[in-house]
Amino acid sequence: MNAAQPASTPAALPLAGITVVDLTRVLAGPACTQMLADLGARVIKVEQPGCGDDARAIGPFVEGVSAYFMSMNRNKESIALDLKDVQDRAIFERLLDSADILAENFRPGTLEKLGYSWEALRARYPRLIFASISGFGQTGPYHRQPAYDMVVQAMSGMMSVTGHGADAPCRVGVSIGDLAAGLYSVIGIQSALMRRMHTQRGERLDVSMLDCQVALLENAVARLEATGSVPNPIGTRHPSMAPFDAYTAQDGRFVIAVGNDSAFVRLCEVLELPALAHDARFATNSTRCEHQAQLKVLLEQRLQQAPRTHWIALLEESGVPTGLYQTVAEMVSHPQVQARHMLTTVITPTGQPLRVASNPLLNATGQSVVRRQPPALDADRAAILQELGM
Template identity: 70%
Template sequence: MNATAIGLPLEGITVVDLTRVLAGPMCTQTLGDLGARVIKVEQPEVGDDSRAIGPFVDGTSAYFMSVNRNKESIALHLKADADRQIFESLLAKADVLVENYRPGTMEKLGYGWDELHARFPKLIFVSISGFGQTGPYREKPAYDMVVQAMSGMMSVTGSADSGPCRVGVSIGDLGAGLYAVIGTQSALLRRARTGQGERVDVSMLDCQMALLENPVARLSATGSVPGPIGSRHPSMAPFDVYAAQDGWFVIAVGSDVLFKKLCGLLELPDLAADPRFTTNAERCKHQAELKVLLEECLVLQPRAHWLRIFSDHGVPTGEYHSVAEAVAHPQIAARGMMASVQAPGGAELRVASNPLMAGLGADSVVRRNPPALDGDRERILRDFVDAA
C-alpha cells in the first residue's frame, strides 16, 4: 500500500472519541492511523485518566502517548449547556462516536443510542465496556485484570507452580480495542449500502472468550479443564522454549516430518526412532522427557549455532528476546514497527507502530503527535462550530 499515492483507507471519516485509558484509545488510535480524523473529547482540567499514569516523559504520560497519536483534543463538560452544544455540533458532522463509559452513562447524559440515532441517523455508535450493553453484569465496572480472570485467560497462563498469572500485556483492553476497530469498519461498510448508522457493542469479556480458541475447543473435545502449561503447546511437541549454551530460544515443530529433520540436525537418530516420540501424539504425552533429552544436546552449543542450522534447514525457530532486544531487532526496523512521538514539551518517546502500516515507515504512521489537553480547541471550533 502506498499511502502517499492513494491516501489512507479511512481518510474523510471523522471519529468523535469519548474514550479513556486503553481499550477505547487503542481503537481510536488505530482508526486515526488508518486516516480517520479523530477528535478526542476530554474532561476539562484533568483529561483522559491515563494522562496521570506513569512513567512520564517531560511531564507527559508515556502511557497516554503510546495510544493517542493522530488525534486532536478538545475539553468539554458534557453536563454544561454551552459545551453540549459544541459536542452536538461535532456529532452532526461525525461518522463515528466511540465511547467506553460504563453502560447507562451515555443515557444519563442524554446521548444514548436511541436519542442519537433519531437525531443523527448516519452516525455509528461504538460502545466498549467490560461486559457489554446486556446481561446481568452489564453495569459492573471492569479493568483488564477482571476480564482476564473471569474469562479463564489467567487460568491457562503461567505454569503449574506460578498460580494465577496475568498475561504480560493488557490483552483484555487490547483485544477489545482491536475488535472495536473491526466492528467500526464493518459498520462503515454496511452504512455505505444502507445509509444508516448502527450500534456496535463490544464487551471486553466477550473478546477474551473469543481469544481462548484452543482452550475452549479442548475443553469441549476432551472434557478436561485446560490449565497452565508454561511456554509449551498443548497439542504439539517439541514446541517450547529451550536452553542452549548461552541462552534461551524456541523450537516449534508441528509435524512428524519436521521432528525427524530436527533429530537429524541434532545427530540424534535414536530419538526419532524412540516409540515415545515417533508420532506427535506420543511426543505430547512424553514432552517432559523429550525436553530433557533435547536440552542435553542443545546446551553443548551456543544459541546462534542452533538458530543458523535450524533456519537453514526449515525448522521453525527464533531467538528469545527481552523487550529491549526486540525493539532493536533489524526485522522490526525493516518493517517500520517502531515510531517516535513527541510530548507537547518536545521530548521524544519511541512507541510501537501499527502493523497494518508495516513497510511504509514510521513517518507514514505518525501524522500528529499525542495532543495536549484541549490543545486543538480553536481548530475544532472553526471546523465544526463556526463553519456550521
C-alpha cells in the first residue's frame, strides 16, 4: 500500500452488503466488478476450472503471475466452477440464491445454452440484477459477433478521430472500448439497485461495448450533424477551441488549454505578445480556430525561448489552464497523483508487490483500496462451500 493513506476514520462503503456473482473475464467485465468490489460489494469470481480467467495468461508477468489480471481483480474471491457439471451447477445456483447481481460478458446466447436465460433467472431469482456486457449487445444484426476493444474502437469511429492523419489509423492508447463499457455497467447496476429499493424486482442490463464508444463521441457526432463535415484526426488540438494544444518549449512539450477570449488575453499578457490579442485573426475563438496553425507557430516562437516550467508557473499564476506533457513513468511520481492516492499496491500469490492504478472514488472515504488481494484460481472454494453448507 502507499505509505500515505487518508488518516480519517473509514466510512461505511456504499455497496457494503451487496453480493455479486461474477462470471466476467479479461477486461470490460472485471473492470466493472472490481469497481463494485472497491465500493464495498462482495464479489465472488466464478472461473473456468484449470485455466481460470483468460487474463491470467496475458502478460506482462511478475514471477509468473499476470500483472494484467492483478490490476483488475483486487477485492474479489475466486471459485472454479464448470457450468456444464451437475455438482458445480448446484453450487452456482446456491450462490445465486443470495446474490444481488450476476455479471457476465460471454458472447450473447452462451448462458442461454447453459439454461441460464434471463427468463429462467428472473423466475427463480426475482430480485436478481443480471448485467450482460458484450461487444454489440443482446439485439441487432451483430449481436452474436465476437468483439475486442480494437474492433469497437474501429467500428465506432473512435479510431477515425484519433491520431494525426487519416492515412495512419490510431487506437486510443488504453483499452477504452472495454473500460467505458465497464464504467457504464457500474452506473447501470447502481441505478438498478436504486430502482429495486422501490420495486423489489431485479432487471436485465444490456451493455454494448460499441454503444459505449458511440456515447463517448460527443463532439464528433455533434460536429457531423451541425456542419455536415466528417470529423478527422487532428492530433492533440481541440476541434472547436484554440489555442488548445500541446506546445514545444525550450526543453520539451506542455499543454495550454484556452477556453474563452479572456483567457486568451491573459495568455498574450503572460507571453508578452500583446499584438496577438489585437490581431483580427485571433480576436475570437472561432477566428482562432480558423487560423490555429498560424497561431501555434507564433506561440511556439515565444515559448521556445524558456523552459516549460517557467511558462507553466506564469500561466498557473494567471489562471490559464496548463500542464506538463508526461510519460506514465513521470506521472506516477507527480505530487498531485501522490497526494490523491491514485496508485496502490497489490501483492501476488508469490509475495511480489505490484503497483497499480487506484480507484478515484475512494479518496474521501478513508478506506484502504485493497482489502483483499487478487485471488489465486479457486482460492476461496473451501470457504465458500462451507458458507453454503455444501
